[in-house]
Amino acid sequence: MPKKCAVLACCLCAMLLSACAPQANLPVLDTSRVGEEAKKQQELAVRDYMSKLDRMDRVGWALRSANLELCGDVVSYRLGMSYAVAGDFPKEYREALQGVLKVGDRVTVYQLAAGGPALAAGIQKGDVLLAVGGKPVANKKETKAAMDSALAKGTPVQLTLERAGERREMTVTPAKLCGYDIALKQNTMINAFADGKNITIYTGMMKFVQSDDELAAILGHELAHNNQGHIKAKQGNALLGALLLDLPVAILTGVNPNVGGRIGANAYSQEFEAEADYVGLYFTARAGYDISNVPDLWRRMAVENPGAITMGSTHPSTSARFVGLEAAAAEIENKRKAGQALIPETKSAQVAKSAPKVAETPQ
Ligand SMILES: [Zn+2]
Numbered sequence: 001m002p003k004k005c006a007v008l009a010c011c012l013c014a015m016l017l018s019a020c021a022p023q024a025n026l027p028v029l030d031t032s033r034v035g036e037e038a039k040k041q042q043e044l045a046v047r048d049y050m051s052k053l054d055r056m057d058r059v060g061w062a063l064r065s066a067n068l069e070l071c072g073d074v075v076s077y078r079l080g081m082s083y084a085v086a087g088d089f090p091k092e093y094r095e096a097l098q099g100v101l102k103v104g105d106r107v108t109v110y111q112l113a114a115g116g117p118a119l120a121a122g123i124q125k126g127d128v129l130l131a132v133g134g135k136p137v138a139n140k141k142e143t144k145a146a147m148d149s150a151l152a153k154g155t156p157v158q159l160t161l162e163r164a165g166e167r168r169e170m171t172v173t174p175a176k177l178c179g180y181d182i183a184l185k186q187n188t189m190i191n192a193f194a195d196g197k198n199i200t201i202y203t204g205m206m207k208f209v210q211s212d213d214e215l216a217a218i219l220g221h222e223l224a225h226n227n228q229g230h231i232k233a234k235q236g237n238a239l240l241g242a243l244l245l246d247l248p249v250a251i252l253t254g255v256n257p258n259v260g261g262r263i264g265a266n267a268y269s270q271e272f273e274a275e276a277d278y279v280g281l282y283f284t285a286r287a288g289y290d291i292s293n294v295p296d297l298w299r300r301m302a303v304e305n306p307g308a309i310t311m312g313s314t315h316p317s318t319s320a321r322f323v324g325l326e327a328a329a330a331e332i333e334n335k336r337k338a339g340q341a342l343i344p345e346t347k348s349a350q351v352a353k354s355a356p357k358v359a360e361t362p363q
Pocket of ligand 1 (some may be wrong): 221225276
């Protein structure tokens with residue numbers, strides 16, 4: 001490039017850069033104030049997460065407890081108590097977590113489920129766990145191992161705790177629940193999924209649901225996926241052993257990143273979704289929640305995601321889900337009025353009902 005042109009290009013570049021740069025005379029920020037504000041916002045985020053966790057645990061506990069008899073032999077014993085050390089949390093949140101939850105280097109109780117035996121026994125958030133079942137515990141790993149072993153039997157668990165510098169002995173009898181734990185994940189997507197063993201709900205879904213009744217319906221749907229064995233069955237239907245670890249049952253969009261296994265895995269997907277809606281509504285009603293407005297949840301889902309109104313791919317359309325849930329809600333209401341047990345209808349029971357009766361022949 002000739003020298004003259006190079007200078008011109010350089011000038012043009014400088015002019016363009018100065019045209020792109022902000023023109024307003026911004027105030028100079030005090031970096032320590034920015035740091036303080038970051039801490040404040042992290043604390044608000046922790047408090048918000050904990051309030052969602054409280055709600056999730058309360059509703060999840062009621063669902064898992066009320067549907068125990070429908071969960072067969074998939075049961076677990078739980079105290080309704082979560083514990084952690086500061087190192088279990090993301091680094092940037094540790095200070096805020098220590099401030100809000102009082103979780104430091106020792107194993108500390110930071111969450112108690114409403115309805116659970118730990119709360120009823122008087123355990124408090126901030127209690128430090130010193131021993132479980134008489135076995136001293138110094139870290140999270142030891143605590144989990146001692147807790148798992150103590151809970152496996154379902155017998156009362158002896159806990160040694162420290163509160164405000166005082167040592168306390170407490171005995172808590174675990175509750176028997178449907179054996180599917182529920183986790184809350186920080187993610188703005190409106191989603192929840194089941195993986196066959198556990199249930200995960202996103203904070204985005206917690207924000208979307210407008211009542212405990214709606215939250216119970218979402219968790220009931222996921223509980224039904226696990227309890228009806230859908231995940232295992234989907235894996236069996238998938239083709240050529242494609243990787244299936246990424247097969248969450250996305251409740252709204254049905255997003256399935258596993259392209260290889262999609263065709264086979266989807267063979268029964270719509271039916272499974274419809275079944276999870278149906279059985280899940282029974283779970284919700286059995287836990288004492290009002291199911292009359294649950295179909296409306298799908299109208300609101302449709303507004304969020306208009307593409308799902310008529311187009312069902314892995315999941316039924318939102319319109320089909322609304323009508324299906326309305327019919328299920330009517331069926332449950334009729335049973336309630338007739339004083340019948342709230343048990344989902346099965347095809348085998350229908351066949352048995354309609355089978356011709358064979359006359360008994362006296363021998
Ligand atoms: Zn589903």
